[in-house]
Amino acid sequence: MDQAQKLRDIIGETAPEVSDSRIITISSGKGGVGKTNFTVNLGIALAKQGKRVSIIDADLGLANVDVLFGIVTKYNLSNVIKGEISVQDCIVKGPHDINIISGGSGIMDLIDLDNNQLDKLIHTLSYFNTISDYILIDTGAGLSKSVLSFVEAASDVVLIITPDPTSITDAYALIKNIANDEEKKIKLIINRVESNEEGDEVYNKLEQAVTKFLGRELENLGYIFEDANLKRSVRKQIPLLEAYPRAIASKGIENIAYNLINNHKYAKNNTSFRMFLNKLMNKI
Ligand SMILES: Nc1ncnc2c1ncn2[C@@H]1O[C@H](COP(=O)(O)OP(=O)(O)O)[C@@H](O)[C@H]1O
Numbered sequence: 001m002d003q004a005q006k007l008r009d010i011i012g013e014t015a016p017e018v019s020d021s022r023i024i025t026i027s028s029g030k031g032g033v034g035k036t037n038f039t040v041n042l043g044i045a046l047a048k049q050g051k052r053v054s055i056i057d058a059d060l061g062l063a064n065v066d067v068l069f070g071i072v073t074k075y076n077l078s079n080v081i082k083g084e085i086s087v088q089d090c091i092v093k094g095p096h097d098i099n100i101i102s103g104g105s106g107i108m109d110l111i112d113l114d115n116n117q118l119d120k121l122i123h124t125l126s127y128f129n130t131i132s133d134y135i136l137i138d139t140g141a142g143l144s145k146s147v148l149s150f151v152e153a154a155s156d157v158v159l160i161i162t163p164d165p166t167s168i169t170d171a172y173a174l175i176k177n178i179a180n181d182e183e184k185k186i187k188l189i190i191n192r193v194e195s196n197e198e199g200d201e202v203y204n205k206l207e208q209a210v211t212k213f214l215g216r217e218l219e220n221l222g223y224i225f226e227d228a229n230l231k232r233s234v235r236k237q238i239p240l241l242e243a244y245p246r247a248i249a250s251k252g253i254e255n256i257a258y259n260l261i262n263n264h265k266y267a268k269n270n271t272s273f274r275m276f277l278n279k280l281m282n283k284i
């Protein structure tokens with residue numbers, strides 16, 4: 001049986017009453033802009049709204065979703081893909097029942113999987129689909145091949161930048177790489193702003209360049225303020241929304257979660273997971 005047929009069979013197995021989860025990759029042009037903290041706290045904000053959330057840590061260099069949650073993950077996706085453990089065993093429960101999954105080299109080796117392992121990967125992702133309304137993937141910075149295949153496959157790509165000029169140019173380079181997929185919604189978050197005006201200014205600058213030179217829309221999801229509570233929460237290993245729910249940065253993240261749930265320009269909600277899997281399989 002060829003790969004495509006197998007994929008159709010497995011996707012067909014997903015019962016129609018199982019609604020597809022929304023897959024959101026969180027990415028940035030460069031590291032240190034607040035991706036992991038945003039991913040973790042977005043997960044909490046969504047879970048507080050009653051959504052079932054899974055977070056996959058796909059940052060190869062600096063995997064630290066578990067560190068921010070103050071938990072220890074013993075196994076990762078590559079253990080599942082190699083058949084060493086069952087998919088349930090790679091999931092650690094966080095606050096509000098969030099499923100935390102460490103990608104490990106499971107993501108790194110995506111390109112070199114044999115048929116058997118590819119099968120396991122598809123089954124694993126299908127399982128995550130059945131237990132989640134939202135699957136958040138913290139992809140790490142830059143454009144490694146495997147990370148790019150996740151970013152390319154996901155229907156929603158959330159890009160994080162800071163007002164720092166190099167962060168803006170790096171984000172532009174990343175957008176350029178994914179700009180030819182017309183279906184993909186590229187959404188922007190500006191982190192560490194000092195004011196809403198500063199956020200508007202940075203958004204307008206990048207949006208104008210993206211529209212003019214790449215002919216793409218850039219959706220403004222919102223701003224997160226510079227907030228000393230964030231560093232404190234990292235030190236405590238308690239996510240900001242849990243440690244300091246009233247902090248100004250927490251408010252920003254909750255607002256973004258609200259925008260994601262309610263105001264997004266998102267046409268094909270119900271095909272999200274199938275689309276993701278199809279596209280991913282075409283990449284690897
Ligand atoms: N809104 C913010 N206010 C203050 N400091 C921040 C903010 N966002 C991020 N930081 C700082 O940046 C550091 C790196 O954040 P992190 O989420 O690990 O970035 P990334 O995953 O992009 O490498 C944090 O530990 C924190 O010190």
Ligand SMILES: [Mg+2]
Nearest residue numbers: 035036059062
């Ligand atoms: Mg990170």
